[in-house]
Amino acid sequence: MALCCRRARSQGVTVGMPLAEAQSLAHGLASLRHDSQADRRELEKLAEACDPFSPRVALEESDCPESLMLDISNLEHLWGSEARLAKVVEQSFRRHGYHVRVGIADTVGAAWAAAHFDSADAHQEASSSQHSPAIAAPRFAEVFSPGTHGLQALPIEALRISDETTLLLRELGVETIAQLCLLPREELKARFGEDLLLRLGQFQGRSHEIIEPHRGLPALRARHVLEQPTGDHTLLRHVLAHLVEELTGNLIKRDEGAVLLVCLFHCANKEILPLRVGLLQPTASACQLLELIDLHLEKLKLNDEVNQVEVRASVTGKLDARQRELFTDRSSSDPHQLALLVNRLSSRLGCERVLQVKLRASPVPERVAHWEPVLGKELLKTRGGRERRTKTSQTTKATCGAESFHASPRPLLLYPEPHPIEVTCIEPDGLPQFAWLSHRRERIIDCTGPQRIETLWWRGASIRRDYYRTFLESGS
Amino acid sequence: MSGIPISGFSQKEARSRLMNNLRQRLDRWTPSPRTDGGLLFSCGAAAVDRLLPCGGLRYGMLLELLGERGSGAATLGLLSGREAAREGGVFLVIDPQHSFYAPAAAAWGIDLDRLVVVRPRNAQDALWAAVQSLRSPAVAAMWAMFDRLSSRDFRRLQLAAQGGGLGILLRPDGARAQPSWADVRLEVKAQRQEKSGRSDLKLSTFNLPRLIQLTTLHCRGGRAGKTARIAIDDVNHTLQEARSTHDSHSLPMVAELADSTRYSHSARA
Numbered sequence: 001m002a003l004c005c006r007r008a009r010s011q012g013v014t015v016g017m018p019l020a021e022a023q024s025l026a027h028g029l030a031s032l033r034h035d036s037q038a039d040r041r042e043l044e045k046l047a048e049a050c051d052p053f054s055p056r057v058a059l060e061e062s063d064c065p066e067s068l069m070l071d072i073s074n075l076e077h078l079w080g081s082e083a084r085l086a087k088v089v090e091q092s093f094r095r096h097g098y099h100v101r102v103g104i105a106d107t108v109g110a111a112w113a114a115a116h117f118d119s120a121d122a123h124q125e126a127s128s129s130q131h132s133p134a135i136a137a138p139r140f141a142e143v144f145s146p147g148t149h150g151l152q153a154l155p156i157e158a159l160r161i162s163d164e165t166t167l168l169l170r171e172l173g174v175e176t177i178a179q180l181c182l183l184p185r186e187e188l189k190a191r192f193g194e195d196l197l198l199r200l201g202q203f204q205g206r207s208h209e210i211i212e213p214h215r216g217l218p219a220l221r222a223r224h225v226l227e228q229p230t231g232d233h234t235l236l237r238h239v240l241a242h243l244v245e246e247l248t249g250n251l252i253k254r255d256e257g258a259v260l261l262v263c264l265f266h267c268a269n270k271e272i273l274p275l276r277v278g279l280l281q282p283t284a285s286a287c288q289l290l291e292l293i294d295l296h297l298e299k300l301k302l303n304d305e306v307n308q309v310e311v312r313a314s315v316t317g318k319l320d321a322r323q324r325e326l327f328t329d330r331s332s333s334d335p336h337q338l339a340l341l342v343n344r345l346s347s348r349l350g351c352e353r354v355l356q357v358k359l360r361a362s363p364v365p366e367r368v369a370h371w372e373p374v375l376g377k378e379l380l381k382t383r384g385g386r387e388r389r390t391k392t393s394q395t396t397k398a399t400c401g402a403e404s405f406h407a408s409p410r411p412l413l414l415y416p417e418p419h420p421i422e423v424t425c426i427e428p429d430g431l432p433q434f435a436w437l438s439h440r441r442e443r444i445i446d447c448t449g450p451q452r453i454e455t456l457w458w459r460g461a462s463i464r465r466d467y468y469r470t471f472l473e474s475g476s
Numbered sequence: 477m478s479g480i481p482i483s484g485f486s487q488k489e490a491r492s493r494l495m496n497n498l499r500q501r502l503d504r505w506t507p508s509p510r511t512d513g514g515l516l517f518s519c520g521a522a523a524v525d526r527l528l529p530c531g532g533l534r535y536g537m538l539l540e541l542l543g544e545r546g547s548g549a550a551t552l553g554l555l556s557g558r559e560a561a562r563e564g565g566v567f568l569v570i571d572p573q574h575s576f577y578a579p580a581a582a583a584w585g586i587d588l589d590r591l592v593v594v595r596p597r598n599a600q601d602a603l604w605a606a607v608q609s610l611r612s613p614a615v616a617a618m619w620a621m622f623d624r625l626s627s628r629d630f631r632r633l634q635l636a637a638q639g640g641g642l643g644i645l646l647r648p649d650g651a652r653a654q655p656s657w658a659d660v661r662l663e664v665k666a667q668r669q670e671k672s673g674r675s676d677l678k679l680s681t682f683n684l685p686r687l688i689q690l691t692t693l694h695c696r697g698g699r700a701g702k703t704a705r706i707a708i709d710d711v712n713h714t715l716q717e718a719r720s721t722h723d724s725h726s727l728p729m730v731a732e733l734a735d736s737t738r739y740s741h742s743a744r745a
Contacts, residue, residue, distance in 0.1 A: 285642030338566060338612035344608055345594055353595045356577040357588055369578045376594060409710040412550045412584075413578035445668075475687065476546035 109203035113158030229305035257282025282317035533632035543664030565616025
């Protein structure tokens with residue numbers, strides 16, 4: 001049994017039970033073959049039907065999603081109240097023939113919990129009802145206001161953790177979220193790993209969780225199911241080319257370009273391999289996207305054959321209209337050409353290897369430069385001169401701040417890790433006279449320093465070092 | 477004379493066309509400075525400009541600097557890139573060893589807003605990144621360090637640089653024996669400081685400028701063997717021609733012969 005209704009559950013049917021056993025427990029049990037793909041398609045249609053309620057609708061992040069996530073931030077006033085919105089949503093789904101349960105809260109995790117589990121108030125209502133609690137008319141909506149205590153009273157299953165973790169926690173006597181919150185976080189992490197803390201953080205709002213909107217196939221997603229699973233990169237590339245053409249066609253119709261393109265390879269072993277292509281500027285050029293995908297494909301390692309390929313434009317932006325020039329002028333900075341180069345370099349080498357620097361004021365030389373990936377930060381903004389001048393002045397200030405700590409100039413090439421060298425001094429703690437560099441003894445003919453730098457004590461172990469600027473006999 | 481239609485042209489016109497055709501073919505095979513109107517700019521010091529073909533640097537040029545660490549080659553390369561990027565474009569650094577120190581570059585006047593640093597994992601990625609950067613119209617100057625470059629890889633860089641920005645390659649001294657496809661190949665050697673007059677090593681209270689000597693090993697469209705001495709002031713971040721502090725008396729190599737007429741006059745008296 002993959003799923004069962006409340007009435008079947010009341011007669012003892014549980015998920016995972018063999019069909020024959022379930023039929024023996026529940027007389028007149030109607031069963032259908034579970035088709036997860038059909039379920040997903042149906043859920044996607046329902047997601048599209050939710051467009052009147054929210055511009056951002058997503059499917060639950062799961063292999064077999066059962067819930068829809070709607071971002072209703074700043075929208076409740078359109079419906080009067082959150083409770084009113086919940087009622088409208090429930091009625092809309094009922095017209096489609098579905099009985100749904102709506103949960104509204106401040107975070108995705110809490111809303112999911114509210115939709116799947118009854119709060120303490122609901123239990124109280126059910127117990128005071130004339131009908132049996134199991135088949136009492138369920139509350140169709142749970143609305144948790146900020147700071148409500150009802151959230152903490154929910155069971156730990158409401159955190160979307162694995163069954164193993166749930167079982168272990170229950171064995172330890174932890175049954176509600178409130179009890180879990182009382183335990184030290186370090187011990188939870190050591191015992192149960194990062195996932196439990198992440199889910200707890202998502203529930204409480206301390207960890208950010210993004211709703212990846214579902215826009216429907218025709219617009220920003222294209223998919224192809226292969227007749228036979230394959231691991232042939234050439235064939236996959238061919239399929240990707242078609243999907244990208246279809247996707248970019250839809251993007252152009254919306255006058256949008258992809259900023260983050262995600263290619264998903266659904267493998268035969270249920271694994272989904274993502275391939276993320278980030279871009280500095282929105283683009284709807286199929287050629288450009290395919291070129292970048294090719295660079296990623298070179299590094300892709302498939303553990304199993306692929307039976308489905310999907311391409312999504314997860315993040316889009318308005319396309320920038322630009323006039324093509326017949327004669328390119330080298331003296332002007334072309335953001336588009338830079339974007340092409342950065343995209344290409346980042347795709348082949350990795351975003352973390354194409355960097356720009358921001359200076360910080362620090363006495364420690366290796367802490368002055370702070371490196372950030374270029375992708376994600378526009379180097380040359382189209383808003384233009386004013387933004388550029390602001391950045392320059394900030395950089396200059398930072399430079400002045402950084403340089404003011406330096407009594408002597410720093411070299412252009414600084415080893416990322418210090419290399420030990422042998423130095424001969426005549427007096428203890430005196431000036432160096434000779435140094436062994438590259439297996440050669442070099443005489444030091446002039447020396448400035450020392451400039452003494454101590455690591456800031458609040459950054460860890462306090463280390464003191466002396467910097468000398470030396471002139472060797474060879475001239476270096 | 478094949479391929480040149482003569483019919484329809486006078487003999488003079490046909491000769492003129494033939495000469496132009498021959499000239500183009502010769503230009504293709506003769507190493508001569510490109511006269512396609514590429515923008516010429518200084519590298520920051522007039523003494524160095526005199527070593528370069530046409531008296532300056534040019535976009536689409538590949539400049540190779542051979543020198544050990546601490547010789548001043550990196551600084552000279554940086555300043556060349558700074559001048560190339562002055563009119564616009566990005567200054568791109570290929571830094572596989574993670575040793576490029578941006579604050580020092582900023583002190584020399586590099587605009588960090590237009591600086592991109594690429595840290596490739598291996599030599600193959602470094603070469604690929606360098607080729608892509610040189611081909612991009614957005615890059616005004618590309619600065620990279622390569623210990624070893626095969627002739628084929630060097631040729632790829634040279635072809636990529638044509639029509640692109642300025643390519644600056646830093647190589648160790650030992651690369652002198654390796655083939656080069658650079659437009660200009662300069663050897664950079666640190667020079668011994670002038671004697672300060674102190675017999676023992678004492679703590680200096682001032683920072684001496686670094687003296688370096690540049691020698692043209694190869695110059696497309698120019699003469700090899702030219703030298704220049706420049707002083708790099710790391711404190712004031714300036715570059716100037718080095719002048720010797722000693723008196724410059726020009727002593728003849730060969731002693732002059734005594735003037736015989738002087739003695740003959742004195743003998744008569």
